[in-house]
Amino acid sequence: MQSKIMNNPKVVDLEKVVIKFAGDSGDGMQLTGTQFTDTSALLGNDLATFPDYPAEIRAPQGTVAGVSGFQIHIGSIDINTPGDIADVLVAMNPAALKANKNFIKKGGSIIINIDSFNQRDFEKAGYKQSPLEDNSFEGYNLIEAPITKLTRETLKDSKLDGKSIGRAKNMFALGIVYWMFNRPMQQTESFLKTKFKKSPDLVEANIKVMHAGYNFADTIEALSSSYTVLSAKLPKGTYRNVMGNQAMSWGFLAAAENAKKELFLGSYPITPASDILHELAKHKNLGVKTFQAEDEIAGVCSAIGASFCGSLAITTTSGPGLALKGEGIGLAIMTELPLVVVDVQRGGPSTGLPTKTEQSDLMQALYGRNGESPAVVLASSTPANCFDWAYQASKITLEHNTPVILLSDGYLGNGAEPWKIKSTNDMPKINPNVAREGDDYLPYARDKKILSRKIAIPGTKGLEHRLGGLEKEDITGNVSYDPENHEKMCKIRSEKINRLSNIIPEQKIYGNESGNLLVIGWGGTFGSLYSAVDTLLKDENSVGLCHFNYINPLPRNTKEILSKFNRIVVCELNAGQFANYLRMNFQGFVFEQYNKLQGFPFTSIELESHFKLLLSK
Amino acid sequence: MEKLTNKDFSSDQEVRWCPGCGDYAILRAMQKSLPLLNRKKEDFIFISGIGCSSRFPYYMDTYGFHSIHGRAPAFATGMKLANPNLSIWQITGDGDALAIGGNHFIHALRRNIDINILLFNNEIYGLTKGQFSPTSKKGIKTKSNPHGTTDEPFSPSDLSLGAKSSFFARVVDTNPKLMQKIFVEAEAHKGTSLIEIMQNCVIFNDKTFSSITGKDVKKDAQLTLEHGKPILYGATMNKGIILNKFKLETVIIGENGITIDDILVHDAYEQDSTLHAMLARMRPPEFPAALGVIRSVKRSTFDNDMNSQIDHEKKNAKFNNVNELLFSGDTWNV
Numbered sequence: 004m005q006s007k008i009m010n011n012p013k014v015v016d017l018e019k020v021v022i023k024f025a026g027d028s029g030d031g032m033q034l035t036g037t038q039f040t041d042t043s044a045l046l047g048n049d050l051a052t053f054p055d056y057p058a059e060i061r062a063p064q065g066t067v068a069g070v071s072g073f074q075i076h077i078g079s080i081d082i083n084t085p086g087d088i089a090d091v092l093v094a095m096n097p098a099a100l101k102a103n104k105n106f107i108k109k110g111g112s113i114i115i116n117i118d119s120f121n122q123r124d125f126e127k128a129g130y131k132q133s134p135l136e137d138n139s140f141e142g143y144n145l146i147e148a149p150i151t152k153l154t155r156e157t158l159k160d161s162k163l164d165g166k167s168i169g170r171a172k173n174m175f176a177l178g179i180v181y182w183m184f185n186r187p188m189q190q191t192e193s194f195l196k197t198k199f200k201k202s203p204d205l206v207e208a209n210i211k212v213m214h215a216g217y218n219f220a221d222t223i224e225a226l227s228s229s230y231t232v233l234s235a236k237l238p239k240g241t242y243r244n245v246m247g248n249q250a251m252s253w254g255f256l257a258a259a260e261n262a263k264k265e266l267f268l269g270s271y272p273i274t275p276a277s278d279i280l281h282e283l284a285k286h287k288n289l290g291v292k293t294f295q296a297e298d299e300i301a302g303v304c305s306a307i308g309a310s311f312c313g314s315l316a317i318t319t320t321s322g323p324g325l326a327l328k329g330e331g332i333g334l335a336i337m338t339e340l341p342l343v344v345v346d347v348q349r350g351g352p353s354t355g356l357p358t359k360t361e362q363s364d365l366m367q368a369l370y371g372r373n374g375e376s377p378a379v380v381l382a383s384s385t386p387a388n389c390f391d392w393a394y395q396a397s398k399i400t401l402e403h404n405t406p407v408i409l410l411s412d413g414y415l416g417n418g419a420e421p422w423k424i425k426s427t428n429d430m431p432k433i434n435p436n437v438a439r440e441g442d443d444y445l446p447y448a449r450d451k452k453i454l455s456r457k458i459a460i461p462g463t464k465g466l467e468h469r470l471g472g473l474e475k476e477d478i479t480g481n482v483s484y485d486p487e488n489h490e491k492m493c494k495i496r497s498e499k500i501n502r503l504s505n506i507i508p509e510q511k512i513y514g515n516e517s518g519n520l521l522v523i524g525w526g527g528t529f530g531s532l533y534s535a536v537d538t539l540l541k542d543e544n545s546v547g548l549c550h551f552n553y554i555n556p557l558p559r560n561t562k563e564i565l566s567k568f569n570r571i572v573v574c575e576l577n578a579g580q581f582a583n584y585l586r587m588n589f590q591g592f593v594f595e596q597y598n599k600l601q602g603f604p605f606t607s608i609e610l611e612s613h614f615k616l617l618l619s620k
Numbered sequence: 621m622e623k624l625t626n627k628d629f630s631s632d633q634e635v636r637w638c639p640g641c642g643d644y645a646i647l648r649a650m651q652k653s654l655p656l657l658n659r660k661k662e663d664f665i666f667i668s669g670i671g672c673s674s675r676f677p678y679y680m681d682t683y684g685f686h687s688i689h690g691r692a693p694a695f696a697t698g699m700k701l702a703n704p705n706l707s708i709w710q711i712t713g714d715g716d717a718l719a720i721g722g723n724h725f726i727h728a729l730r731r732n733i734d735i736n737i738l739l740f741n742n743e744i745y746g747l748t749k750g751q752f753s754p755t756s757k758k759g760i761k762t763k764s765n766p767h768g769t770t771d772e773p774f775s776p777s778d779l780s781l782g783a784k785s786s787f788f789a790r791v792v793d794t795n796p797k798l799m800q801k802i803f804v805e806a807e808a809h810k811g812t813s814l815i816e817i818m819q820n821c822v823i824f825n826d827k828t829f830s831s832i833t834g835k836d837v838k839k840d841a842q843l844t845l846e847h848g849k850p851i852l853y854g855a856t857m858n859k860g861i862i863l864n865k866f867k868l869e870t871v872i873i874g875e876n877g878i879t880i881d882d883i884l885v886h887d888a889y890e891q892d893s894t895l896h897a898m899l900a901r902m903r904p905p906e907f908p909a910a911l912g913v914i915r916s917v918k919r920s921t922f923d924n925d926m927n928s929q930i931d932h933e934k935k936n937a938k939f940n941n942v943n944e945l946l947f948s949g950d951t952w953n954v
Contacts, residue, residue: 045952190950234954243951253946260942267702269694286945287930288937292701297727301694304687304724308667308698311685312706316698334688424951427942461683461699461706464662469631469678471686481633482678 014185015230019078021086022180025103026095026116028062028071031173035093036073037419038177042190044244044421047234048077051386051530052419053085053604058274058357065119065127070102079233083385083530083537085418087606091183093176095119095150098128104139112144114179116172118151148219150175157215161208171212178216185231188213240423247386247415248275250422251345252282254393256289257425259315262401262433267314268293269305271324274357275413276347279319299324303331303344310340311470313437313460315397319345322364323354325408326371332406333372336496338470339447339456341400341435343393344378348412350602359602360414362526363577368408369555369584375493377500379403380554382410382526387422389415392552394430401435403455405499410554412527412576414604440464446480453506454499503556510549510558517567518545520618523594524574525551525581528605532574535610544618551581557588565592572597572617574610624661626651631681637672642793642819643740647679649799650709650738654682656800657707657807665708667696669716672747673740673819676711690721693728696735697922704923707807708735715745718754718774729783731922732811736803739776739816744825757828776816777900781893781915787813788896788915792833793820798844798911805913811921818909831904841904845912850883851899853908860884861899861907868898870907888916 022039026032033054040052053074062069076086091112094100096119107113115135125133135145154172161168181188192210199205220229245253259266270280272295284293292314296302303318310316320328325346335342348364350356368380379399383392389411396407438444438457446468449456459466468480476483477491512521514536524532529550536548549564551557565571565585573582574597582594597613599605629651637643654664664682668674670689677684687695692710700708717725717739728735744762745751751764752771759768780788787809789802799817806813818829827834832841843853843861851861858873860883871878890896896915903909939945 041950045950047952047954237954239954241947241951241953243946243949253942256942256945265702267698269698286939287933288939289942289945290930290934292926292930294697294701296694296697297723300691301697301724301727304691304694305698305701307687308685308695309702310698311695312665312699312702314698314702316702330688331691338685423954424946426946461665462662462703464660467662467681467683469680469684469686471677471684472688473686 015228017230017232018080019076019082020091020184020230020232021074021076021089022091022093023072023074023089023103023106024093024176025070025072025099026093026173027064027098028057028059028069029064030071030095031170032071032073032095035173035177036075038191038194039180039186040075040419041194041244042181042186043075043077043232044242045190046186047237048079048232049082049235049237050075050077050420051082051085052076053414054417056358065096065098065124067098067102067128070099072099072103077232079235081235082420083534084604084607087608091180093180095172095176096128097124097130097134100134101128101130107143110142110144112146113140114146114148114176116150116176117147118149146223148179153215153219154212157212158208162204163208167205168208171209174209174213175216175219178213179220181213182217182220183229185229188217237421238423242421242423244419245387245390245422246278246417246419247383247389247411248278248347248417249282250387251383251389251393251411251416252279254390255283255315255317255343255397256286256291257390257427257430258394258397258433259291260289261427261430262315262397262435264313264315264401264435266291267306267309267316268319269296269302269309269316270294270319271296271299271302273299273321273324275349275416276319276321276324276345278416279345279347299327300331303328307331307335307338307340307342310335310342311461315401316341317343317345319347321347321349322351322367325364325367329372332378332408333374333376334472335406336372336376336378337472337475339404340406340458341404342406343396343400344406344408346408346410347416348410356602358413360412360527360604361576361600361602362412362528363580363600364410365554365577365580365584368410375497377497377555379405379407379500379503380410381407382552382554383415384526384529384550384552386415386418386420390422390425398431398433399503401433403453403499403503404436404458405455410526415527438463438466440466442466444468445478446470447475448478449495454495454502501556504559507553507556507558509560510551510564512547512549512564514540514547515545516547518547519569520544520546520614521565521568521571522546522548522574522614523551523571523581523585524548525554528574528576531605531607531610534607535614538607538611539614539618546614546618562589565589570617571595572614574605576600576604621658621660624655626655628661629654629681631679633678635679636675638823640822641672642742642821643673643676645793645796646738646740646799646817646819647676649796650680650803653800653803656804659707663706665699665706666711667692667699667708668711669721670747671713671716673711673713674716690716690719691724692716693721693724693737697728697731697733700733700735700923701926704734704927710735710737712737712739713746714739714741714743714753714755714776718776718779726779726783729780729785729812729814732784732786732919733922734810734812734924736806736813737815739814740819741776741816742819742821742825743828744821746821746824750824775901777914778897780814781897781900785814785915786811786917786919787913788816788900789814789913790816790818790900790911792818792829792842792911794833795911802913805916809916810924811919832909837904841908843902843908843910845886845888845899845910845914847886847888847913847916850880850885852883868902868907888913889918891917
């Protein structure tokens with residue numbers, strides 16, 4: 004904690020702080036964390052969040068496997084990651100303490116719900132005796148709060164039943180943390196009023212408990228001071244807090260409006276992508292059509308059907324769903340129709356780690372289909388820029404009439420950060436490549452420069468034609484089994500994507516443009532790579548960061564960048580898929596790897612120490 | 621609107637089904653039916669999956685889409701939702717619809733999306749050269765089960781009525797007039813119109829329906845249902861169906877005191893599908909097979925319901941454009 008004492012001896016000003024809320028998966032920790040996030044965002048802090056929860060809705064109560072956590076990093080300075088370790092931990096039970104004991108900064112504050120620290124809960128958490136009685140938490144600021152008891156006491160006159168009263172205890176914890184960080188409670192109050200609109204008793208109870216928590220913190224001596232985190236110096240503009248999946252949904256809405264297309268989503272619920280379906284389903288008023296299909300395959304196929312009929316059509320999924328959609332995507336490649344496929348990646352293989360993050364679908368996105376079936380592959384890299392990449396994916400697919408796979412991941416999808424809102428008026432124009440009535444239409448005739456064919460939308464007079472998965476004859480689009488034609492068409496489909504590299508911007512480098520170490524990353528690891536490289540640059544190390552969003556095709560200056568560094572390390576949350584992809588495309592370079600497959604993002608600290616090691620050798 | 625003829629719907633592609641295939645008659649009947657529908661040519665889409673029948677769209681001079689195996693209902697759903705003004709015809713076979721595509725098939729029927737499905741049922745796999753299908757009669761010997769199948773077949777009518785089908789009709793490929801009549805009724809019906817066509821595969825399962833379609837037997841082996849009319853059949857239409865103790869029975873008018881008044885009157889509009897299912901299950905030699913429109917009931921359609929919701933939401937809209945959404949709620953200025 005970097006701190007300096009301000010004039011008021013009771014209030015300490017912090018540049019940045021990491022807070023983690025942890026409890027049972029039914030304890031409401033996600034809501035508590037989100038409330039703290041929204042309040043901090045409105046105060047102008049820069050921030051990043053990391054929700055981490057079990058795959059089970061109600062995992063066995065009190066166990067380490069059932070712990071649900073929400074980590075938030077707020078600052079008055081530029082914040083790019085949810086933080087490596089917590090300055091403040093809220094642990095609602097012994098399991099939450101156990102699950103997080105290695106992720107609290109030495110000397111940090113731990114607020115525990117002492118009412119849950121009993122023999123039964125110790126055993127459930129796998130402790131033989133109270134972890135508070137040995138010396139393992141010596142040197143920490145341990146705040147023992149009787150949260151359950153005081154919540155009940157606060158609501159002793161309430162009409163609510165015992166279960167509802169018990170549930171309000173997360174608001175007590177939130178109240179304590181609001182006091183610690185000098186946050187106003189109005190935002191949460193108005194949130195509760197909307198959320199429990201139909202039950203004024205619940206509104207009153209939750210607000211009362213939050214205030215009780217706030218007052219408790221104000222009263223007890225355990226907290227010698229409270230802290231503030233001033234607003235960050237962000238570029239001028241109007242801001243809001245967004246989560247990745249939400250930003251992604253809005254990017255598609257913006258693209259559809261600017262392309263003058265109806266937005267169609269065909270999808271099947273899957274963690275961690277479902278929130279895109281939920282978000283878009285809310286906006287029927289903007290003409291969005293969301294179709295919850297009977298399975299993943301019907302999700303992609305309905306989207307292709309809608310695309311054929313003129314919609315901006317998308318399908319959203321995660322790894323296992325992408326596997327099921329493979330044949331459908333192949334059809335969209337063969338028929339050269341616009342389609343965006345979003346893969347919010349999670350841990351694999353098979354069902355894997357549904358609620359944890361990973362980047363292991365890269366090869367599946369690039370090659371996971373039968374035949375020679377190249378697709379454009381893009382990756383978003385921060386929660387907020389999911390908006391831009393959804394927009395860009397839509398623009399490419401509509402203008403080039405070829406499917407685009409957009410990779411996000413669980414960390415980006417569920418993570419939040421402040422977003423300087425972009426007006427749809429400031430986004431680039433989208434000009435769908437569509438044939439009009441009266442055109443002399445040949446379905447597979449193409450633009451010589453970008454090699455894209457024009458699509459003709461049913462209902463357009465005189466342009467009746469047939470599409471399908473059988474090989475197409477060049478120009479006419481008739482079924483063709485001609486060997487020469489097949490080879491030609493395979494090459495065209497591939498070249499069409501390669502030529503995109505003439506249009507997309509050159510790859511940028513952060514830090515040194517040449518030198519000792521080039522750090523390479525792609526997608527959701529941007530925040531931690533940037534933070535690590537930033538620290539090394541401050542110490543004047545010869546290092547550059549090259550973080551990719553365009554995966555296929557790669558930016559045209561990629562090779563040039565590679566050739567300017569002595570050493571290259573490719574960092575990714577998989578076993579080395581992007582490194583292998585680069586090896587295949589750029590022979591003659593040595594690509595070292597730094598990989599992690601633990602379901603968690605990189606920490607900046609681990610990256611920093613690994614890069615230092617590479618720089619010292 | 622310009623007057624269209626069957627020629628307007630014939631594409632320039634050479635038809636490549638086997639000589640004698642039942643599909644030819646269906647194609648011709650379809651090309652003759654479309655001009656009767658009073659719709660613009662550019663508003664038709666033919667969508668298929670994989671199989672012999674799924675080549676159908678290539679031969680129709682309309683918008684067409686030859687998609688992937690079993691998934692045609694999903695494509696059709698996306699099409700209809702994207703543009704409810706289109707007339708969408710799904711062409712499928714017993715393998716495409718009931719095996720690999722069984723899931724999409726039942727869900728389309730359940731939702732009652734306003735499309736027409738032509739199920740070419742030949743009780744065999746043709747394109748993959750002769751394996752048994754989910755409608756093959758139990759025990760038939762095929763390449764993939766040389767000792768006879770041990771698979772119990774699906775009944776397309778029971779399956780679709782169980783999936784809440786709002787329109788079920790049946791026809792044989794040798795009766796083009798009835799086909800045309802049913803196609804016109806299917807298009808008029810709002811919801812998923814399923815038409816089972818008993819179609820002969822001359823190569824791999826020849827004469828599988830001969831007990832129904834054989835020239836010598838068909839008068840007594842076929843019965844064409846018409847809504848509101850007594851259920852009669854036979855060369856002189858003197859035979860009929862009655863309901864006796866919850867079971868159907870065949871009777872002859874004039875025998876055992878049976879008069880025309882004893883004969884069941886077909887009610888295709890009845891919501892309860894029990895009697896429709898019983899009629900559809902009838903098979904020779906005990907009964908004639910029921911053809912015609914067996915069930916046609918009013919039920920809200922998926923596309924219409926979705927569009928009504930959208931219209932309602934637009935009228936009560938909080939935001940009229942995306943910018944209003946982006947700048948709504950908790951924002952702050954720097």
